[in-house]
Amino acid sequence: MRVIGKIEPLKMALMDDSAGAHLATLFTLANPVNASFKIRATVATYGVYNLEQLKAPSDTTRKMITLSINREKYRAASPVHDVDSTVVNPAFDTSFLLTWCVYG
Numbered sequence: 544m545r546v547i548g549k550i551e552p553l554k555m556a557l558m559d560d561s562a563g564a565h566l567a568t569l570f571t572l573a574n575p576v577n578a579s580f581k582i583r584a585t586v587a588t589y590g591v592y593n594l595e596q597l598k599a600p601s602d603t604t605r606k607m608i609t610l611s612i613n614r615e616k617y618r619a620a621s622p623v624h625d626v627d628s629t630v631v632n633p634a635f636d637t638s639f640l641l642t643w644c645v646y647g
Contacts, residue, residue, distance in 0.1 A: 556584040564590025565622065568641070572625035575635040584638045592643065593623040 557567035564587035571585045591597070594617040618624055629635055 552580040555580060555582050556586070557582060558584075558586040559590075560588040561590060564588050564641075565592065568592060568622040568639075569620070569625070571637055571639075572622050572629045575629045575632045575637075582637050584640075586640045588642045589644055590622075590641070592621065592641070594618075594621045 557571060559567050567585050568587045568590055571582050574580075574582065595614060597617075
């Protein structure tokens with residue numbers, strides 16, 4: 544992979560959709576303050592932000608979180624549960640654009 548230009552670790556943005564949106568959001572909220580990098584923006588499209596609300600998690604989702612149906616693990620892997628604790632941090636100033644779709 545070739546990098547064009549200079550990467551500025553204090554001016555990064557994450558953007559992805561679906562599972563990547565879930566991971567980008569989870570990573571951003573889990574790292575509100577870091578001395579070596581700063582996520583300035585996250586754009587997440589059609590991610591699953593609350594795994595606990597999945598009616599019937601797929602085999603792939605179960606394997607990602609281990610082979611058990613442990614609701615605590617689903618909660619820990621759900622970015623929605625990190626929002627309250629992250630946004631109260633005065634150093635957290637990441638801009639977010641989230642989109643999602645409700646099925647059913």
